[in-house]
Amino acid sequence: MRALSGVFSATLLVCGVALCLWQLAVHPDTPLPREWNPTKRLYLDDPVTWLTAYKLDVAAGDAQMCREVVAASDIRATMLDPLEVSAQCGIENRVRLSGAGQSALSPLETSCAVALRLAMWERQGLQPAAQRHFGEGIARINHFSSYNCRAIRGSTTRMSLHATAEAIDVSGFVLDSGRSLSLKADWARELAFFEEIRDSACQWFETTLGPDYNALHADHFHLQSRGWGTCR
Ligand SMILES: [Zn+2]
Structure with a gap:
């Protein structure tokens, strides 16, 4: 009793x-403070706390909130109408992205969720790592695009998340000094840098695949806004 x-x-x-x-x-x-308040949405320039990854997931999964977070941030993105191609292909929450933080991108169409996650990685992972390893920032993120209506390579039936622009392939970077770093040419030489930013991508994306995963990813990081946490 x-x-x-x-x-x-x-x-x-x-x-x-x-x-x-x-x-x-x-x-x-x-x-x-806002960054410790689970009832407040994500702001990209808030300090990172235990709640930040949760807030990012919430914003990435909510079309309206995602647009609000992007609009209130330094992401260079234009909101577009949905792209409807077929039952399997299209971009629901479509944006045209040309930069995030200090980094430019050659403009691409992607999902708001990918833009948001990429911006988070740029701010919290790429720039600090570039400063630590090279003493300068990143000026450009090179990519192999995001939207692509296709199946997963090696499969005939399972569609890639590129078919809905929920993934982006990042192939390298240009530093402030103009020096280029590509996964294909510089992976082994700059391994510490690439491993550090890969691990950081795993924090902000749901799936991260790179050269350590398989030969199909020898020249890029495949970064997904959905998945089960694969990080290789
Ligand atoms: Zn990919």
């Missing part, structure tokens, strides 16, 4: 604390 009332009191206490925290989060004058 005494044990039971102990459990009851403990449960009551936990519920009370949870309720207080929730009240704190939703109160209009909450002192809780």
Whole structure:
């Protein structure tokens, strides 16, 4: 009996604390910083906390919120109408992306979710890693595009996430000084840099495949906004 009332009191206490925290989060004058508040959406320039990856997933999965986050950020993107090609191919939340943060991209059409995740990687992974390894920033991200109505290579039936622009293939970078780095030519020589940014991509994308995965990815990172966390 005494044990039971102990459990009851403990449960009551936990519920009370949870309720207080929730009240704190939703109160209009909450002192809780935005980046620690699970009821506030993602802002790309907020400091990274334990909640950031969760907030990114929420924004990437919500068409309207994704557009709001992009519009309030330094992502250079134009919102476009959906592209409807077939039952398997098209871009639902379509944007035309030409840059994120300090990096330019040759313009491409992709999904809002990919634009958002790429911008997060640029800010939190690429730029800090380039500064650490080369003492300068990244000026350009080179890519092999995002939308492509095709099956997974090596499969005849399973469609690639490129068919819905939920993936992007990144092939290399140009540093501020003009120096080029490509996965194909520089992987072995700049392994520490490439491994660091690959691991960072795994934080912000749901699937990351690169040269360590298989020969089909020897010259690019395949970065997906959906998946089960594969990181190789
Ligand atoms: Zn790919």
